[in-house]
Amino acid sequence: MSLELVCPAGTPAALRAAIDAGADTVYCGYRDVTNARNYPGLNFDQKEMTEGIAYAHQHGRKVLVAVNTFPEAGNPGPWQRALDNAADAGADAVILADIGLLDYAMRRYPGLRRHLSVQASASNDLSISFYRDRFGISRVVLPRILSVEQIALLIKRLGIETEVFAFGSVGPMSEGRCFLSSYLTGLSPTSEGACAPASHVTYEDDGDGVRSCLGGVTLNRFCRGEPAAYPTPCKGRYVTQGRASYLFEEPVALNAIDMLADLRDAGVTALKIEGRQRSRAYVSEVVSRFRHAIDALARGEVLAAGNSLAAVAEGGRETHGAYRKGWK
Numbered sequence: 001m002s003l004e005l006v007c008p009a010g011t012p013a014a015l016r017a018a019i020d021a022g023a024d025t026v027y028c029g030y031r032d033v034t035n036a037r038n039y040p041g042l043n044f045d046q047k048e049m050t051e052g053i054a055y056a057h058q059h060g061r062k063v064l065v066a067v068n069t070f071p072e073a074g075n076p077g078p079w080q081r082a083l084d085n086a087a088d089a090g091a092d093a094v095i096l097a098d099i100g101l102l103d104y105a106m107r108r109y110p111g112l113r114r115h116l117s118v119q120a121s122a123s124n125d126l127s128i129s130f131y132r133d134r135f136g137i138s139r140v141v142l143p144r145i146l147s148v149e150q151i152a153l154l155i156k157r158l159g160i161e162t163e164v165f166a167f168g169s170v171g172p173m174s175e176g177r178c179f180l181s182s183y184l185t186g187l188s189p190t191s192e193g194a195c196a197p198a199s200h201v202t203y204e205d206d207g208d209g210v211r212s213c214l215g216g217v218t219l220n221r222f223c224r225g226e227p228a229a230y231p232t233p234c235k236g237r238y239v240t241q242g243r244a245s246y247l248f249e250e251p252v253a254l255n256a257i258d259m260l261a262d263l264r265d266a267g268v269t270a271l272k273i274e275g276r277q278r279s280r281a282y283v284s285e286v287v288s289r290f291r292h293a294i295d296a297l298a299r300g301e302v303l304a305a306g307n308s309l310a311a312v313a314e315g316g317r318e319t320h321g322a323y324r325k326g327w328k
Contacts, residue, residue, distance in 0.1 A: 002298045003264055003271050006064070006163060007287045010042040010276035015052045017280040019059050022291030026056060027064040027095060028276065029193075034082040035066045036119060037276040038193030050089040062092040068117035069193045070098045080104055087112055093138070096120075102135040115139040115163070119190070125157045132160055139163055141272065144170060144254065147325040152266035161269040166256045167286055167309065168274025170249055170321045180233035184215035196232040203228060229314075253313030254321045257290060260297050262323075282312050 007023035009015035018026045029035025031043035044052060053063045065086035071079045079098070083105055086094050093113035096102050097120040105114055118141040122128045131137045139161035142151060155162055181195045182188040189195035202213045212220045212231035219236035221244075222228045229235065234248040256263065256271070263271065271294075273286055286309060293303055310316050 003260060003294050004163075004269060005287065005290055005294055006270045006272045008273055008276040008278070008283060009052070010037065010278070011280075012044065012048045012052050014276075014278075014280050014283050015063075016055060017283045018287050019056055019061050021284045021287035023061060023287050025062040025064060025092070025270070026052075027066055027272075028052065029066040029068075030082050030085065032078060032082070033192045033194075034069055034079050036068050036117075036189065036193045036195075037066075038069075039197065039277055040199075042277060046085050046089065049085065049091075053090045053092075057090070063090075064093045064095050064115060065089070065091040066095040066117065067101060068095050068097045068119045070119075070191050071100065072191055076100060076104075083109070095141070099135075102131070102137070106135050110136075113138045115141060117141055118143055118165075125154055128154070128158055128160065132158070139269065145322050148259070148262050148266050148323050151263075151268065155267035162267070163270040163272050164256075164263060164268050165254060166260075166263075166271035166273060166290065168254055168272075169314065170252060170254045170319060178234070181214070184217050184233065186215075196230070201231055250317075251314050252317040252319050253309070255307075255309055255313065255318040256320060256323055257293050257307040257309070258303055259320060259323055260293055260303060264297065278312075285309070285312055 004024045006025045006027060007018040009018050009026045009028040015026050015028060029037060029043050031045055056063045067079055067082045079101055083094060087109045093115050094105060095115045095117045096105060097117040102114060105112060114135060114137045116122055116131050116137045121143060122131060122140060123143045123145060128140050141163045144165050178189050185197060185200040187194040187197055196214055200215045204211045204213060209221055209223045210228050211218045212228050214231045219231040229251045235251050237244050238247050275282055289309060293307060297303060310318055
């Protein structure tokens with residue numbers, strides 16, 4: 001069976017671009033705190049969601065709606081309404097992380113597929129089987145901390161659909177547990193979907209270069225002429241023992257396009273491309289390149305190495321991340 005290509009749509013235009021470029025499935029979210037990419041100018045209202053799903057279905061494709069942040073204590077209403085709206089719009093599945101929302105979806109919409117979001121941080125057979133057995137999840141989106149060998153072992157043990165990241169942020173930490181940005185901005189990535197919101201970002205000229213800041217805190221400094229990356233805490237450059245370095249994650253992109261055969265042989269169901277905050281041009285370029293590679297693999301062709309997407313990759317550099325993990 002061919003690998004399913006799951007692609008991002010931050011806007012209705014991006015949804016159409018992804019479908020037209022060859023996406024099997026598109027994932028998107030509502031224009032509120034219920035999804036983990038809650039940024040101004042992005043996402044969908046109910047009319048746009050209904051129309052987008054109809055467009056996908058007309059072309060024989062699917063739409064997954066992400067309701068993958070964690071409800072505010074005592075206020076589950078917005079998240080439950082997002083689930084209700086997704087079901088009414090005809091979504092093919094919902095992507096969930098919160099146990100209470102999983103329970104609500106299972107009881108209220110038993111026929112609606114439930115996918116476990118990467119935000120749930122489920123990375124071992126015990127945690128994944130818990131969600132499968134208690135809440136009937138059909139698919140798990142695995143965190144980007146596992147090697148191909150570890151993924152294959154999980155699939156063999158669990159017998160559940162798996163979706164893995166194929167292009168985008170490296171994300172080496174446990175998703176769903178990120179609090180760094182909220183300390184600097186007061187807005188939570190996990191409950192408000194706002195990681196390093198643009199409203200709190202500044203670039204300051206200090207005479208010899210540019211400092212990138214979040215919430216008034218300097219996260220990086222760039223020399224004259226050096227591209228100034230967007231300031232997110234996990235990709236900040238920090239000074240330790242007198243040396244500045246990227247302690248958590250460098251600004252580099254995950255690209256597994258030349259590992260598709262390995263992921264297929266491991267039993268992976270679907271490949272996820274990241275980038276709901278990226279442009280239509282980015283969506284069209286990345287989706288079309290992966291579509292070509294997946295189709296070639298399905299025809300039995302050997303994929304050549306060096307399928308670079310550096311032109312649209314973060315930092316202009318690429319890595320296999322943990323898939324070819326050489327450390328313990």
